[in-house]
Amino acid sequence: MSSDRFILIKAWSYTLWADIDHVLSQLLIAEITNRIPVIYWPTHCLHNGFVQTNGFELYFEPISGYTIYHIAKPEYTYYPPIWDSDSLLADDRDRDTWMYRNIGDIISSNANVVVGDAYYNVSELIPFVKKQHSTYGMTVEQTYHYLYGKYIKIKPDIEMEVQGYYNSWIKNNHPVLAVHVRRVDENEVFDARNSKEYGNQYWNKVYKRYIKKRNPEKIRRLSPKGRIKKPNGLYHSEIRKYVEKYNIKKIFLLTDCEETVKEYQKLYGTKLLFTDGKRIKSGDEASQMESPMIKRRRGIELIKDTYLAAKCDFFIGNDFSHLSHTALRIKDWGDKSVSLLYWLYKKLKYPINVKLIVKKESNNIIIRTIKRAIELFNEYKERLIKGGNKYAK
Template sequence: MAKDRFLLIKAWSYVLWGDIDHVLGHLLIAEITDRIPVVYWPTHCLNNGFVQTNGFELYFEPINSYSIFDLTHPQYTYYPPIWDSDNLLVDDNTKDTWTFRNVGDILGSKANVVVGDVYYNVYELIPFIKKNHAAYGMSVEQVYHYLFNKYIRIKPDINMEIQGFYNSWLKDGHPALAVHVRRVNEELVFDTRDADKFDNQYWNKVYTKVKKESDRIDEKVVKYLKKGKHKEPNKAYHRDIQKLIEKYNIKRIFLLTDCQETLKEYIRIYGSRIVYTDCKRLSADQELTYMENPMVKRRRGIEVVKDACIAAKCDFFIGNDFSHLSHAVTRMKDWPSRNMKLLYWVYRKRKYPINARLVVRKENVFLSFLKRLFGKRVSQEGGYFNAR
């Protein structure tokens, strides 16, 4: 590996596990392009409350012995061309325009220092993996697992907390189920009855075969007979939890949640099976980014890292497919497919967060009868599926 070719991996989302996801993609780019990776999260990241520190190294061991200051050489060339040796510590407020950040240009740059501050999914990078690379032929999840285990090492003091909690609450409680439930976001309300007129970042097509509704029924009749109904956020978790309890006799349920009301709900339903860490949780009316004091931000970051790592020690996991934390848990180890499920709403081949409220068309009993009579398969409404 050349000693003057670097990939500076700056922060992307300012959410801890979101930025780890971002880091993993760029670590793969560094391997593909034979560059030395250097990770730098600035002071203004959500979980970095200390001045002049690298937020990444508050929670994880350094990737190597290089720092951002080793990259500020006056004779080095930089890409994208907005960067130079004097402004590497500054954040680019225009990065959302993706100027000079096409993945092909990033991979093909001859500059000494390439700056990675936008997100690339590993799925996009797999076609560029060469046959002599260790990850050649792997699936997306296998590549993430390979990168996570190679590069992400938790700080010793955090590891001690993780192991201490596990030994006290889960070691003798197998089979154990981890459940990650994000707080209900009351602002996320999707009216799917006229989805095409909206433009929302959460909508994604679900690539499954779902037959179209019967075209033999007049559209005016369909519109007349259908009424709106609500799909309640996060309620789908309980059906899967009960199935696992009945099938595997789950002894412990490790709950990961940022919501006080959710914790109370699960204790009420599952009683002594529920275990959880002592961490900051918000009530329904508090802002998601609420923090007490910048100097306790590392504590909040530790809580996020700790919960995810403990969840990975369980035998089963149910999470949220729109959560970076849930995806991090799935990438920490090679889960058997039947032991891990990420939930989301799916309606008319579009995905929605499981912690959002959905308004869907409620079918009249008579309409349902007509569909069965014509032998047509009913579209999925508010279902959820395994993300793998």
């Protein structure tokens, strides 16, 4: 590997597991282009908070022996051309325009330093993998698993916390089912009835703005011809399947929501396990969880929960969650050990933790039965499809 060819992997979303997902795809680019990876997460990342500190190395071991300061040299060339040795520490506020960020241009660049601050799913990079590369012929998830196992190593103090909790609460209670439940944002409403009208199959932006100006509880009045699917409504039926089929002894809950913990405590009693981390109410912002100077604690809690989930025997998660997908990449679960949930409506997928408005069902019981059978069949087909989800959050 050349000593003057680098890829600077900047933060993409400023949240921990989303940025790890971004890091993995950029590491694949580094291998494809024979570049030395350098990772830099700035102070304003959600789980950083320390001045002039690389947020990545607060939680994970360094990927290489280089830092951003080693590659900020006046004699170096940079791509995209908006960068130079003086601007590397800054963020490009126009990166969402994707100017100079075409995958082919990034991979073919001869600059000393390529800056990776735009997100690519591994599935978009697989066509550029050559036969001699270790991941050639792998599926998307196999590639993610390879990259994660090769590069991502948590700090020893975090590993000690993970192992301590595992020894105390999980080790002697197998089989254990891990369940990841994202908070419900009361202001997030997906109107699936008109998903294509505004050119976006996942999000009706006009409808979202309209709802946020009003009380979300009045949604039924605003959409008299629709019905609402309850957020996270599929979890408990899925949990019952695992409990009955595999004789689950304990359920390990991962969530950042106070209401979810209380709900699951009432339903599952002493069967429920969860770590003693800080959680917030469904309507609060994640940034309200702590003061900037103790953000590392929150990051540790997030990593601890994820790695503990990977030590369980089965996993139920959210298909639109980076945390859920990370838990799957830490180890090889096998096809029958995992369920990632989502709403499926008219062959389109929507996050399970949002209110989804669909067309009101017909009163004719025969028509309702046929439609439900079709929905179940489509859900079954979707679960057979393997590969990454570029819309996971």
